[in-house]
Amino acid sequence: MIEFEALKPQNLKEALAVLKEKGMDIKILAGGTDLLVEINNNSDRLGDFKYLMDISSIKGLDEIENKKEHLIIGALCTHTQISESELIKRNFPILIRAAKTIGSTQIRNRGTIGGNINNGSPAADLITPLIALKGSVILKSKNKKRELPLQDFITGPYKTDRKEDEIMTKIKIPKITSDYQSSFQKVKRRQAVAIARINLAVVTDIKKKRFNDIRVVFGSATPTAIRFLKIEKRLKQAHINELDLESIAEQTGQEMVEITGERWSTPYKKPVVGNLLIRALQEIIREVQ
Ligand SMILES: Cc1cc2nc3c(=O)[nH]c(=O)nc-3n(C[C@H](O)[C@H](O)[C@H](O)COP(=O)(O)OP(=O)(O)OC[C@H]3O[C@@H](n4cnc5c(N)ncnc54)[C@H](O)[C@@H]3O)c2cc1C
Known part of the structure; x- marks a missing residue:
């Protein structure tokens, strides 16, 4: 014990x-x-x-603040608080969709965004959309405060850049315009109270029917959640009505394997990442048509 x-x-x-x-x-x-x-x-x-x-009862770490260019979410905000926030719904509906998939009501009432990030699980459901939203984290120690992109804070599976004397106090997300659409997808072993086998966040704006600033982030497909830069490059400026879905799915699976190498889970995950991306793109396209 x-x-x-x-x-x-x-x-x-x-x-x-x-x-x-x-x-x-x-x-x-x-x-x-x-x-x-x-x-x-x-x-x-x-x-x-x-x-x-x-630290659960420390005051001031559970607030959601609306700044001119950012939304600031206190590290102690629970998944329930996030799911019910009008501010988050208006600015980043993808976070609400992701938070609502986490665990059960009891888990969402206790679990926090700071805990989800600091645990550093490759399957954490908020890390994926937060990376796609270009979120950063704010860490405080007795004499110092620093901010770094979430993507850099997660250094490996269950590993972060947090120093022993630091507490994560806030998560900062740059606002996006109303041209941006998003999709969160999650595959799990069963419907209820299940950790993601793979999750995906896509955030993009669409200009003249073409994807523009597209960000594709998979969780649990690679050792840490990361952007799939090659598929992003291919999709940037692609016309939403002229997508070769089969080949996009194939390339996405290929990009995953380039990062992870062949593993026991590859035969399962390779087609799934491709199909999930197609599902996300179709959801986004339906929204704008
Ligand atoms: C039954 C069950 C189902 C679950 N389902 C899901 C799911 O579907 N999706 C999902 O993503 N997760 C899931 N989880 C995992 C968990 O609920 C979440 O990751 C949750 O957000 C963790 O937050 P917490 O506040 O409980 O963290 P804690 O358990 O309190 O802490 C987690 C880690 O973060 C550190 N930490 C916490 N806050 C801070 C801070 N402010 N500064 C620095 N370090 C900090 C702690 O030291 C610890 O290392 C599930 C867990 C259970 C038990």
Whole structure:
């Protein structure tokens, strides 16, 4: 059994001071829907730690702010809060669609966006759309604040660039114009309470019936969620009524294999990524026609 001491700082300042002092021995707890499962399973990923620091009641980290050029989502915002936010619905409906697929009502009520990102799972359902939206993360330590693109923050499966003395406080997403359309797709083993086998976020604007700034991000198809740049390049400026769907699907599968190499899951995932992209593109095209 893992033994640890529980800490419950009253505010962010106190939490950051404790992290500065004991960072390497601390695990941060937000909603606990990933971390408590790992503790219960005695997961190898946990490593050694002496303290569990519960940040869930720190004030100010669960707000959604509307700035002129960005939307800022507090790291402690739960999936339910995201699903119910009018601001997010108006600006980034793809995030609502993704958040609504997460776990069950109970999981969505506890699980946070910060936890979803920091857990660093290749299958995390918010990471994929957030990368497609060019989101960045804000990390604070006692004496420093830094911001980096989410794509750079995730450094490997279950690995991030977070330093021991940092807390993720906010996620920042640049606003997009109303020309932008999006689609979130998720394949899972069963319909309810299931982690993604593969997920996909497509965000694009369409100008004169051609895809323009198209971003295609797959989760769980590659070791970390990433943009598929070759297929993006092919689709940029492609006319929405003149797509060779079969060949786009084939190329998407090929791009995945170029990144991952042949693996046991390749025969399954290769056609699925292609078909998912086609499904997403068709959904977007239906919206604009
Ligand atoms: C039954 C079940 C179903 C699930 N289904 C899905 C699903 O469909 N899709 C999906 O994506 N996920 C799913 N999950 C995983 C989980 O619910 C989400 O990843 C959730 O968002 C994690 O958030 P949390 O607040 O509970 O994180 P926690 O468990 O509290 O923390 C997770 C990790 O993030 C770190 N952390 C948390 N917040 C911060 C912060 N602000 N700063 C720095 N580090 C931080 C913690 O130290 C820990 O390493 C499921 C989990 C369960 C148990």
